[in-house]
Amino acid sequence: MxxxxxPELKEYPVVPNLQEGVMAHSKPxxxxxxxQEPLGYPGELVDxxxxxxxxxxxxxxxxxxSLQVFLDACVKCGACTDKCHYYLxxxxxxNMPVARQDLYRKVxxxxxxxxxxxxxxxxxxxxxxxxxxxxxxxxxHQCSQCRRCSVYCPYGIDTAEISMAAREVMDEIGKGQKxxxxxxxxxxxxxxxxxxxxxxxxxxxxxxxxxxxxxxxxKVRFPVDEAGAEILLVTPSAxxxxxxxxxxxxxxxxxxxxxxxxxxxxxxxxxAANFGMFIGSYENMRKLALRIRQAALDLGVKxxxxxxxxxxxxxxxxxxxxxxxxxxxxxxxxxVPQHICEFTYDLIQKGKLNFDKSQNDHMVxxxxxxxxVARASRMGSMPGGQFVIPREIIKATCDNFYDMxxxxxxxxxFCCGGGGGLLTDDLIELRVKGAxxxxxxxxxxxxxxxxxxxxxxxxxxxxxxxxxxxxYGFTMDQIVSVHQLVSNAIVLTPDQQQAEEPEPAxxxx
Ligand code: SF4
Ligand code: SF4
Numbered sequence: 001m002x003x004x005x006x007p008e009l010k011e012y013p014v015v016p017n018l019q020e021g022v023m024a025h026s027k028p029x030x031x032x033x034x035x036q037e038p039l040g041y042p043g044e045l046v047d048x049x050x051x052x053x054x055x056x057x058x059x060x061x062x063x064x065x066s067l068q069v070f071l072d073a074c075v076k077c078g079a080c081t082d083k084c085h086y087y088l089x090x091x092x093x094x095n096m097p098v099a100r101q102d103l104y105r106k107v108x109x110x111x112x113x114x115x116x117x118x119x120x121x122x123x124x125x126x127x128x129x130x131x132x133x134x135x136x137x138x139x140x141h142q143c144s145q146c147r148r149c150s151v152y153c154p155y156g157i158d159t160a161e162i163s164m165a166a167r168e169v170m171d172e173i174g175k176g177q178k179x180x181x182x183x184x185x186x187x188x189x190x191x192x193x194x195x196x197x198x199x200x201x202x203x204x205x206x207x208x209x210x211x212x213x214x215x216x217x218x219k220v221r222f223p224v225d226e227a228g229a230e231i232l233l234v235t236p237s238a239x240x241x242x243x244x245x246x247x248x249x250x251x252x253x254x255x256x257x258x259x260x261x262x263x264x265x266x267x268x269x270x271x272a273a274n275f276g277m278f279i280g281s282y283e284n285m286r287k288l289a290l291r292i293r294q295a296a297l298d299l300g301v302k303x304x305x306x307x308x309x310x311x312x313x314x315x316x317x318x319x320x321x322x323x324x325x326x327x328x329x330x331x332x333x334x335x336v337p338q339h340i341c342e343f344t345y346d347l348i349q350k351g352k353l354n355f356d357k358s359q360n361d362h363m364v365x366x367x368x369x370x371x372x373v374a375r376a377s378r379m380g381s382m383p384g385g386q387f388v389i390p391r392e393i394i395k396a397t398c399d400n401f402y403d404m405x406x407x408x409x410x411x412x413x414f415c416c417g418g419g420g421g422l423l424t425d426d427l428i429e430l431r432v433k434g435a436x437x438x439x440x441x442x443x444x445x446x447x448x449x450x451x452x453x454x455x456x457x458x459x460x461x462x463x464x465x466x467x468x469x470x471x472y473g474f475t476m477d478q479i480v481s482v483h484q485l486v487s488n489a490i491v492l493t494p495d496q497q498q499a500e501e502p503e504p505a506x507x508x509x
Contacts, residue, residue, distance in 0.1 A: 004429040006471045007089055007436045009443050013407070015082045016091040023092040026430050027138050028422070029178035035185045039284055042174035049173040050128050054111050056172045057104075060165050061112065066158070067165055071108050073155045074098060080149040080159075085414045086142050089433035094139045097149035097159040103135055104162050133175070140166040141177060142430055144420035145278065146371035151411050163420070164280030171279055179424035180275045184284055191291065192237035192271035198225075201267055204240050212250060218492040220250075220257045222265075225299070229264035231256070232296050234272045234316075234337070235307025236459035244480045245462055248308050251483025254490050255344050258353055263305075269295035272312035273459065278421030285315065289323035302331035305338050308481055310370035310458030311419065313339055317377040341457060342379050344486060345389045348396050354491040357399050363453040364400040365485070366445050367391055368438065368465075369413035370458035384410070390457055390482050397489040402449040408441035416456075418464030431464060432471045439472040455482045 033043025046052055061068040080097040082088065087095040094100060102124070109116030109125035116125030126132065145160035170176060186195045196204075205222035212220045223229065233256075239249040256263045269291040276285030296304055304327070306316050316337045321327065327336045335342070347353045367390060379385040387410045394401050408414050417434030445451040456462055456479060465479035 004432070006432055009436075009440050009472060013088065013437060013440060016088065018093045019091040020093060023086075023090045023095065023142060023430065024135070024138055026142060026427060028141050028424055029426050031176040031178045031181040035178065035181040036171070036174060036176050038185050038188060039171070039176070039181055039281070041171045041176055041181075045174045049133075049175075052173050053128060053133075053169050054107075056169045057108060057165075058112060060168065061108065064161070064165070067161055070101070070157045070162060071105050074101060074105070074157055075155070077154060080153050080157075083149045083152045084143075084159075085146070085148070085417060085437045086144070086430065086434045089417070089436035090142070090430070092142075094135070095142055097153075100139055100143055101157065101159055101162050103132070103139055104166050107132060133170075136166050137170060137175060140170070141422065141427070142434075144371070144415045144417070144422055144434070146415035146419055147375045148371065148412070148415065151375065160420070164277070166280075167278070168280035171281065176279065177421065179426070180279050180421040183273075183275045184279070184288070187271050187273075187275075187288055187291070191266075191268050193273050193275070194237045194240070196237060196240060196270065198267035201240060201265075201270055205265070208246070208250060208253070212253070216492055218257070218494050220253050220492070222249075222253055223263065224265045225267050226262070226264040227299050229262040229299060229301055231261055231263035231303045231305050232269075232292075232299055232301040233263055233265050233305050233307060233340075234269060234292055234295075234312075235265070235340075236272045236309040236312060237270055238459040238463060239307055240270075242463065243466070244477070244484055245308075245459055247484035247487055248481030249483075251481065251485070251487035251490070252307060252340050254487055254492060255340070255347065255353070255483070258490065258493060259343075259347055264299060264301070266295035266299060268298070272306055272309045272316070274312060274315040275421055277311060277315055285319070286323045289315065289320055292320070293324040293327070296327070297329065303334045303338065304330065304336060305340055305343055307340050308457040308459065308483060310372040310460060312459075314372035314376040339379050339389075340483065341389050341393060344393055344483070345380070348393065353396075355397050355486075355489040356491055357397060357489055359488040360398040360485055361400070363398065363480070364402065364449060364451045365394055365398050365480075366402055366404050366442065366451045366454050367394055367409075367482075368404075368416065368454050368456045368461060369409050370456060370461050371413060371415050371419055373457060374411055374413045390455075393482055394455055394485060397485045402445050402451055404441040404445050408437065414438045414441065416458075416461040416464040417468060419458075419460050423460050423464055428467075432468050435464070435468045435472070439468075439474075442474070443472075453478050453480050455480050455485060457482050
C-alpha cells in the first residue's frame, strides 16, 4: 500500500481541523505530447502560457454564462465548506469548495473585473503566476466534479464547472492530465477506454456466452456488430472483463434475453464513458458522442440503451441529443437514450421478469448513489426516479436491503473518491482519503444491520471501491453491480425467442 496514513473511521462524521497545504504535493502525471496533440492541445507548456490562459478564461466566461455567474455570485457564506469529501478526508483547506473556486476566481477577478484590475488587494484578485498554476494543477485535480457542494450552496454555485474550466485552460496551455487525455485518445482511435480491439472484444463476448451457458444451460447471447438488431447497448468497457462490472453485463444480457429483444454491442462505439466532460472540453465530448450516433446509424438500430456508468449517463441523459442529435432515425416510442435500469425496472413493473431472490440471500445489501446519476441526471418519468429505480431493482432481486444514513445518500450522496477523471494510481492517496465519508456511512450500516455488500451503477465507483475498501478494513469484493444482483436472481426461460416486439417503456425519461 502507498506511503500515507489512511484516515481513521469515526462513529459519525466530524468536520476536521484545517491542515494547510497537506495535499499540495498531490498531482496527477502530466500528459505527454502524443496524447495532448490529437486532442487539439499543445504538446507541452507553451512559452506564452500566461497570455494564452488569460485569453482562454475570457473565452470560457463569455461562452458559458453559468461560469461567469458562479464566479461573480459567491458571498462567502461558508455553507459549502464542509461538504466536500476531499476536504473531510484530507483536511486541506484548499479542498473546501469555496477555496477551490477562489483559486480560479482570484485570477478571473484580476483580469476580468474593474475592481480586480485597479484595486486587486481589496477584492482578493491575484496575478496568474507559476505558483498559482501549480496550485491549479494540484487542487483542480482534487475535485471529482461530484457537485455535492452545489446542493448546499444557497446560490447553487457548481464548483464542478469551475474545475472543468480550469482543466480546459490548463489543456489549452499544454498542461493536460495524463490519465484523462490518454483515455480520450484511445477512444478516438480504438473505440474504448481500455484500448480493447475488435477481435479481443469478440473473443471476450464469446467467452461470456460459453460461461453463462455452462452455468445455466441457457443460450444467452452477447452479440457484437449485428446489423438490424433492435437495441444498441453502449456500456463502459470495464463491463467487458473486470469484476464486478462483467457480472453486471451478464445481467443486462439475461434481461435482454428475457425481454425477447434483439440487441448488439458495437466495436466502433464500445465505450459509454466520455472523459471529454472531465476535462471540460465540449469538442472532445462531442467527438466521442458522435461515435455512438455513427454506430447506431451503421447498425440500423431502433433504440439506444446505456449500461451502468455514472458520468456516461449524465452525458447521455443531459447532453447526448445536443452533442450528437437529432436521433430522429430511432423509434420515437422509446426514450433516447434509455438506461439499463429503466429498461429492467419497466419489465419488472410489467411482471415480465421472474426472480428467485434466495440466490442473493448470502448478501445484505446497501446502495451507493453515484454522483452523476444522483445530481446530474434522472431516470424514469417520476421525480427522483434515479433514486427509486435502482433501489426497486435491488428490492425485487434481494431480500435484505438497508439504506445508508440519510446525509450520505440520494442528492446528498458522497462521491466514491475516484470520479471526475481521478481514478488513477498516481492519485491513490487522494482517492483513499476522499473515500472516507462513504466508508464511515458503510461502517454504520455494517454495524447496525449487518450489511455485507454495497451495490452501485457506476463503473468508476465500482473500480474505486474495489481498490479503496481494503484500506478501511473491508474487502474488495464487497462492491457489486446492480445487474449482478439481477443476474444472480433472474429465472431464465430456456428457448426465449428474440423476436417479440415489447411494449414501449413507461419510464420515458
Ligand atoms: S464538486 Fe465535489 S469534489 Fe468538487 S469541490 Fe464540490 S464537493 Fe468537492
Ligand atoms: S455556499 Fe456558495 S455562496 Fe456560500 S461560500 Fe460556498 S460557493 Fe460561496
